[in-house]
Amino acid sequence: MSRIGVFICHCGENISRTVDVELVASTASQFPGVAFATDYKYMCSDPGQSLIKKAVSEHRLTHVVVAACSPRMHERTFRKAVEQVGLNPFLCEMANIREHCSWVHEDREEATQKAIEIVGMLVERVKKNRVLPTITVPVTKRALVIGGGIAGIQAALDIADAGHQVVLVEREPSIGGHMAQLSETFPTLDCSQCIMTPKMVDLANHPNIIMHTYSEIEQVDGYIGNFQVTIRKKARSVDENKCTGCGICMTKCPQKKIPNIFDRNLGTRTAIYVPFPQAVPNVPVIDRENCTMFKTGKCGVCQKVCGPGAIDFNQQDTLIVEPVGAIVVATGFELYDITEKPKGSPIKGYGEFGHGKIPDVIDGLTFERLASASGPTGGKILRPSDGKEPKQVVFIQCVGSRSREKGISYCSKICCMYTAKHTMLYHHKVHDGQAYVFFMDARVPGKSYDEFWRRAIEEEEAVYIRGMVSRLYQKGDKIVVMGSDISVGVQVEIEADLVVLATAVQPRKGADALAQKLGISYDKYHFYSEAHAKLKPVECATAGIYLAGACQGPKDIPDTVSQASAAAAKVMTLFSKDKLEREPIVARVKENNCVGCFACRKVCAYGAVEEKEIRDRQGNLIKMVAYVNPGVCAGCGTCQATCPSKSVELDGYTDEQIVAMIEAL
Amino acid sequence: MHTEKPKHDFEPKIIAFVCTWCTYAGADLAGTSRMQYPANVRVLKFPCTGRIDPVFIIKAFQQGADGILISGCHPGDCHYISGNYHARRRFAAFRKLLEFIGVDLNRIQFSWVSAAEGGKWVDVVTDLTERVRTMGPMVEFKDLALEEQWSGGLNSPDLQEIYEAM
Ligand SMILES: Cc1cc2nc3c(=O)[nH]c(=O)nc-3n(C[C@H](O)[C@H](O)[C@H](O)COP(=O)(O)OP(=O)(O)OC[C@H]3O[C@@H](n4cnc5c(N)ncnc54)[C@H](O)[C@@H]3O)c2cc1C
Ligand code: SF4
Ligand code: SF4
Numbered sequence: 001m002s003r004i005g006v007f008i009c010h011c012g013e014n015i016s017r018t019v020d021v022e023l024v025a026s027t028a029s030q031f032p033g034v035a036f037a038t039d040y041k042y043m044c045s046d047p048g049q050s051l052i053k054k055a056v057s058e059h060r061l062t063h064v065v066v067a068a069c070s071p072r073m074h075e076r077t078f079r080k081a082v083e084q085v086g087l088n089p090f091l092c093e094m095a096n097i098r099e100h101c102s103w104v105h106e107d108r109e110e111a112t113q114k115a116i117e118i119v120g121m122l123v124e125r126v127k128k129n130r131v132l133p134t135i136t137v138p139v140t141k142r143a144l145v146i147g148g149g150i151a152g153i154q155a156a157l158d159i160a161d162a163g164h165q166v167v168l169v170e171r172e173p174s175i176g177g178h179m180a181q182l183s184e185t186f187p188t189l190d191c192s193q194c195i196m197t198p199k200m201v202d203l204a205n206h207p208n209i210i211m212h213t214y215s216e217i218e219q220v221d222g223y224i225g226n227f228q229v230t231i232r233k234k235a236r237s238v239d240e241n242k243c244t245g246c247g248i249c250m251t252k253c254p255q256k257k258i259p260n261i262f263d264r265n266l267g268t269r270t271a272i273y274v275p276f277p278q279a280v281p282n283v284p285v286i287d288r289e290n291c292t293m294f295k296t297g298k299c300g301v302c303q304k305v306c307g308p309g310a311i312d313f314n315q316q317d318t319l320i321v322e323p324v325g326a327i328v329v330a331t332g333f334e335l336y337d338i339t340e341k342p343k344g345s346p347i348k349g350y351g352e353f354g355h356g357k358i359p360d361v362i363d364g365l366t367f368e369r370l371a372s373a374s375g376p377t378g379g380k381i382l383r384p385s386d387g388k389e390p391k392q393v394v395f396i397q398c399v400g401s402r403s404r405e406k407g408i409s410y411c412s413k414i415c416c417m418y419t420a421k422h423t424m425l426y427h428h429k430v431h432d433g434q435a436y437v438f439f440m441d442a443r444v445p446g447k448s449y450d451e452f453w454r455r456a457i458e459e460e461e462a463v464y465i466r467g468m469v470s471r472l473y474q475k476g477d478k479i480v481v482m483g484s485d486i487s488v489g490v491q492v493e494i495e496a497d498l499v500v501l502a503t504a505v506q507p508r509k510g511a512d513a514l515a516q517k518l519g520i521s522y523d524k525y526h527f528y529s530e531a532h533a534k535l536k537p538v539e540c541a542t543a544g545i546y547l548a549g550a551c552q553g554p555k556d557i558p559d560t561v562s563q564a565s566a567a568a569a570k571v572m573t574l575f576s577k578d579k580l581e582r583e584p585i586v587a588r589v590k591e592n593n594c595v596g597c598f599a600c601r602k603v604c605a606y607g608a609v610e611e612k613e614i615r616d617r618q619g620n621l622i623k624m625v626a627y628v629n630p631g632v633c634a635g636c637g638t639c640q641a642t643c644p645s646k647s648v649e650l651d652g653y654t655d656e657q658i659v660a661m662i663e664a665l
Numbered sequence: 666m667h668t669e670k671p672k673h674d675f676e677p678k679i680i681a682f683v684c685t686w687c688t689y690a691g692a693d694l695a696g697t698s699r700m701q702y703p704a705n706v707r708v709l710k711f712p713c714t715g716r717i718d719p720v721f722i723i724k725a726f727q728q729g730a731d732g733i734l735i736s737g738c739h740p741g742d743c744h745y746i747s748g749n750y751h752a753r754r755r756f757a758a759f760r761k762l763l764e765f766i767g768v769d770l771n772r773i774q775f776s777w778v779s780a781a782e783g784g785k786w787v788d789v790v791t792d793l794t795e796r797v798r799t800m801g802p803m804v805e806f807k808d809l810a811l812e813e814q815w816s817g818g819l820n821s822p823d824l825q826e827i828y829e830a831m
Contacts, residue, residue, distance in 0.1 A: 070693045071710075072685075099696025100708055104787075110704040117707060519746055541686070541744055585712065603715070605746035636745035637716030641755065653716055661709055662724050665678065 002127050003035035005061040006119060007052055009043035009068035011098055018102040020112040024067065027116050031123050035059050043068050049081040056085045063087075063126040067095035067119045090132040090584070090652060095122040117665070124664035128656045132584040137631045139225035140325035141575045142167065146217060146514070149177020150557060151549025151564040152330035153199050158568030159328075160208035164575055167322045168203070169231055170213045174279035175200055177332050178550075181262065183371035183379070185557060186421040187452040193278060193374060200280040210322075214285055218319060220517050221607070223632045224544025225325045225580055235315040237286035238272070242310035245282035249302035249311065250274070258290050260376070264366040266384060267376035272302050272311075277374060286311075326544050326571040329528060330564065331514065333550035335365055336400045336408075336504040348407050350399065353472045353501065359385040360479055361472060361499045363399075364418055371425045381429050383498045386477070390433065390497030393426055394481045395419045396469050397439040400504030408504050408525070413554035415502035416443050420453045422500060423462035435462045436494055438469050438483050446558070465492060472499060505554040519606065520545055527553045538567045542634075543582065546570050585635035585652040587628045593647035594625035600639035600648050601626065608632035609639065677731035677797040679706040679790070682717045684749070687738035687779045694783035702787045703794040706734070713737065715748025719759040722773070726806035732772045732797035734789065739777040749777075768805075772797055 006028040010016035021039040029037035036059040042048050043066055055061060064087065066078045071094040079089035097115040105111040141164050145156045148170030156166045168175070179185075180200075182192035203209055212231055219230040253270035260269040262276050271291040272284045292299035293313055303311040338349075339356025354361055360383045362370075373379040383390045397419055401412040416439070423435040442464075444453040456462045469483040478495040485492050507526040508514075515522045520540040521529045528551050531539040538546050548564035549555060555563070574580065587600075591614060601609035612627035626648070628639070637650035649655070683689050689710050695702070711717055714737030722733055735756060743749040756775055764770055774793045778786045797803075 070689075070696070072690060072693060096693075096708075099693040101704075103696040103699055104702055105704045106701060107704065114704045114707075121707065121709075516746075521742060521744060521746075524741075603747075603751050605748070634745055636713035636748045637711065638713060638745065638748045638751050641716050641718040642751065650712070650716060653712060655718070655720075658709065658711075658718075658721060659724060662680070662721060662728050665680065665707060665725070665728050665730070 002033045002062045003060055004031075004033050004063045004065060004123055004126060005052070005055050005059060006031075006034055006037040006123065007043055007055075007064070007066045007068075008037070008039040008097075008119070009048070009066065010039060010041045011068060011102075012042065015068070015098050015102040018105060018108055018111045019097060019115045020108065023112055024097075024115050024119060028067075028119050028123065031120060033127055034123060035061060044074050044077055049077070052078065052081055053085045056082060056087055061087070062091065063129065064092040065095055065119060065122045065126055066092065067097045067115065067122070069098040070094075070096045070100070088131040091126065091129050093122045093126045093129065095119045121661045121664045124660040125657050128654065128660045130651070130654075132651050134581045135584045135586065135630050136579045136581055137223070137225050139575060139578060139580055140227075140323050141165075142322070142324045143326045143328060143571050143575075144169065144227070144229050144322065144324040145328045145330060147177070147330035147332055147549070147551070148172075148175030148203075148211075148213070149330060149332045149549060149560075150179045150196065150199075151332065151551075151560045152177070152328070153203050154561050154564035155328045155330060155548050155568045155571075156203060156209055157199065157206065158565050159571050160206050162568075162572050162575075164208065164572070166209045167229075167231075167324060168209060168211050169215050169217060170211070171216050172275065173214045173236070173283075173285040174275050174281070175203065175211070175213060176276070176278075176280070178365070179557065180276060180278070181365060181368055181372070183368045183373070183375070183425060184421070186417045187446070187448045189421070189424070191373070193372075197278045197280075200278070204280045211281070212320070213281060217514060217517055220327075220519070223606075224582070225574070226631060227324050227327060227544065229322050229324055229327070231320045231322060233318045233320060235317050236283065237288070237291075237311065237313055237315050238284050239310045239312050239315070240281065240283050242308045243283045244308055244310075246307065247274075247284070248305050248307070249284060252301050252305045254299065254301060255290050255292055258287065263369050263376045264362075266366065266369055286313075326546065326574050327518065328546045328548055328564075328567045328571065329514075329518065329520070329540075329551055330548040330567075331508050331511065331551040333505045333554065334508050335363055336506050338363070338399070338501065338503060348405070352470060353399070354474070358472065358474050358479060358499075359383075360390075360497065361501065363501050363503045364415065364422065367422050367500045371422070371429070379429070381426055381433075381498075388497070389430055391430070392494065392496045393433060393435050393498045393500060394469075394479075394494055394496040395422060395435060395437045395500045395502065396481075397437065397502045399501040401502075402440065408506070410525070410554070411443060412502070412505040413443070414505065414556045416453065417446075417449060417556065419500075419502050420444070420456040420462070423456045424460045427460040427462070435460075436481075436496075437462055437464045438467055438481075439464055440466070440468070446556075467492070505550065507551065511551065518542065518545055527551065538563055538570055544574065582631075583635070584630075585650065586630045586633040587635070587637065587639050587648050587650045589626045589628055590647045590649065591625045593645055595645050595647070596624040596626070597644065598626060599642050599644060600628075603638045603642045605636070605638070606632050606634050608634070673798060675798060675801060677705055677794060677802070678729055679732045679734060679794055679797065680725045680730045681706050681708045681734040681736065681790070682714075682721060683708055683710060683734075683778075684714045684737040684744070685710055685712055686744035687742065687777070688736040688786065690780035691778040691782045691786045694780065695786045696783075698783050700783055700787045702790045705794045706790050713743065713745045713748035714752035715743075715745060717752060719755065722759070722763075723806065726768075726803060727810035729807050731800075731803045732774070732793050734774045734776070734793055736774075736776045736778045736786075736789065739779055742779060769800065771800060772803060
């Protein structure tokens with residue numbers, strides 16, 4: 001016989017203003033099985049929790065229903081409270097009479113009636129709740145970091161410094177990400193390379209870090225504390241262990257005219273190359289598409305000149321399996337490219353800006369390469385078409401961003417600041433030049449950010465024009481910029497030598513494919529989703545996977561680094577225990593019932609359903625049944641609704657519990 | 666501002682089967698944003714729409730529900746990767762069955778309401794309540810349920826009659 005305690009919260013006045021809480025309590029006390037019911041001003045407060053605990057002991061309560069706010073808010077609080085007085089936490093349920101009742105209805109009578117019914121449903125449900133044991137799983141104290149931009153580097157260093165092994169996987173031949181491409185960085189204008197490269201070297205030399213560059217994630221199995229990750233190490237055609245990084249191969253390679261992607265195609269590179277001089281590891285890779293040896297079978301110059309004999313044209317991709325307990329995803333972002341109208345991209349193209357056909361219309365990252373001392377122009381601002389120094393430069397913000405018509409409604413967050421930075425860098429390098437900026441508004445919150453932006457205008461003489469640009473076209477060697485200045489309501493036309501577009505920050509192409517391998521969710525743009533926008537900003541909803549950097553949304557370096565360190569801290573928290581507990585909301589198979597059709601296995605997105613042999617005492621096989629691995633099961637219950645023989649049950653959401661609620665109506 | 670609510674002759678019972686991650690959270694958001702909607706809906710929380718067994722719908726109709734709402738994460742946003750796709754397929758088939766046995770499909774609403782769509786939750790619930798209100802009570806399943814739970818013991822005459830007829 002159950003002895004249920006019902007506790008109705010006033011939530012100050014948030015509930016009691018529209019719901020007659022005393023009436024709910026007195027009605028609930030009459031429900032069959034209810035041994036005690038009361039109301040209180042703040043159930044979640046310390047005295048409120050004590051009241052519950054005392055009642056459990058005094059009235060020998062077997063189950064508890066707390067009618068208050070959403071269980072998403074305080075279910076844990078109350079389950080912990082009852083646990084302290086010896087009740088299994090899963091014998092406590094919450095009835096949501098605030099978000100789902102008092103806040104959304106005005107009529108007191110209706111709201112009170114609804115609250116009574118909600119409480120009634122939960123009372124019937126809790127009667128069917130079972131004691132659920134905590135599930136413990138072992139933890140492999142090694143972490144995987146995907147992506148070697150500043151986010152991945154920071155997270156890896158933090159975790160490794162704490163004494164744990166880290167496996168870092170970077171898709172490109174070198175780590176560094178976008179930050180390696182930047183010239184100087186806002187808000188302090190220190191040189192990006194100077195602050196970045198020491199970290200890259202630290203990472204490469206760290207005894208706790210295994211770095212796999214030119215590698216990708218092939219497959220992810222397992223679950224929190226126990227992932228098995230298969231990594232594809234792409235064939236570099238250069239033996240990393242033999243190469244000394246002397247670089248002679250690159251000087252002799254006959255293929256010299258390949259556009260250098262790292263320099264945004266402004267310069268060229270050879271077929272055997274390192275993406276940039278400070279690359280880590282400093283080991284070249286052969287671009288097989290452009291290599292004469294791979295194309296014609298003749299050449300091999302690099303092999304002939306390589307002293308240590310590191311060149312290996314026959315190298316194959318290799319697969320490595322790494323066991324890890326936690327994963328940090330730090331795959332960063334991409335800029336929207338106006339030269340293409342990308343398939344599947346939400347942006348509708350930029351015909352009015354010439355679709356990238358005008359050579360002197362470039363994007364912000366290309367400008368970074370022009371301004372970079374180690375870039376293709378040695379840090380001189382020279383325009384791509386004729387190498388002349390531009391005297392009038394127009395910067396256009398929000399290209400793609402904040403435009404529902406163009407398909408990206410979010411703000412890319414970093415471009416206001418980097419455009420201000422660009423105007424300054426330009427002014428420092430071309431003293432007689434003039435920078436114009438078309439902007440909608442300046443979004444520059446952040447420490448020292450507003451001051452920085454003002455400096456661009458007040459000291460560095462950038463002219464900011466509030467308005468949009470409707471068209472760009474080539475006229476002689478000028479680019480005509482047609483726009484409007486909405487602050488004075490006039491049309492503006494500027495003949496520019498160079499136009500720099502602050503194009504939208506987008507997730508990586510293929511971000512969705514990686515998410516599917518990892519089993520994490522993403523938003524409609526394909527940025528990865530955190531578990532809670534405010535309170536769980538670095539955790540994925542999938543346990544054991546954390547996010548860092550621009551893969552989760554547009555971010556500048558300070559935010560990226562903070563999030564990376566936060567993700568590392570979460571990993572270290574996880575690694576501070578040898579075993580971990582997880583919510584026991586998992587599916588269980590009733591083996592006597594199971595007919596072994598494995599319909600459940602087909603629908604389980606986590607691969608949690610395994611095959612199990614049932615044998616008699618003599619060891620003869622009787623039948624095969626489904627077995628749900630409680631470490632892997634995420635607790636969605638799809639298998640249960642699918643099973644034709646009703647042999648799977650999701651603890652916490654059994655048919656009995658659900659039907660009890662329906663019948664209470 | 667307190668507007669007088671119109672009283673209706675018939676207040677339909679609406680049962681909503683929702684997933685925790687999206688629609689339940691969306692309904693919470695409607696609450697935190699203090700949006701208003703009819704009090705007819707009772708919400709049953711599931712981890713995922715994938716857990717929702719069509720039998721629950723029949724059961725709810727038997728218990729006197731006049732309208733039913735099933736709502737979860739938008740396609741592609743399922744917290745459990747693909748539970749909502751399985752649910753969608755399952756309910757597409759189940760709708761056909763309901764139609765075949767003569768249930769007016771206007772009583773059942775399927776929708777996607779994300780955790781960010783408090784307003785959509787309000788709209789969906791309001792529309793369904795108003796629609797079902799004009800349709801009147803759903804009695805067929807309730808009556809059947811009553812018939813199934815005959816009053817007498819195992820050997821009542823009415824039962825005997827049914828046995829003989831079979
Ligand atoms: C023009 C421009 C100027 C900027 N200027 C500044 C500035 O002055 N100050 C400032 O604070 N911020 C600035 N930023 C922002 C800064 O670049 C970002 O904050 C930072 O680079 C984000 O780091 P990240 O590691 O998250 O991403 P990324 O730098 O994009 O690094 C991600 C890494 O992951 C790798 N990767 C991607 N996918 C995979 C995969 N599937 N498997 C393995 N590896 C993968 C990539 O190759 C890359 O190395 C600027 C950005 C731009 C575009
Ligand atoms: S950060 Fe500035 S430039 Fe970039 S999208 Fe936002 S408002 Fe536009
Ligand atoms: S509850 Fe979901 S995750 Fe668990 S075994 Fe069933 S289908 Fe798989």
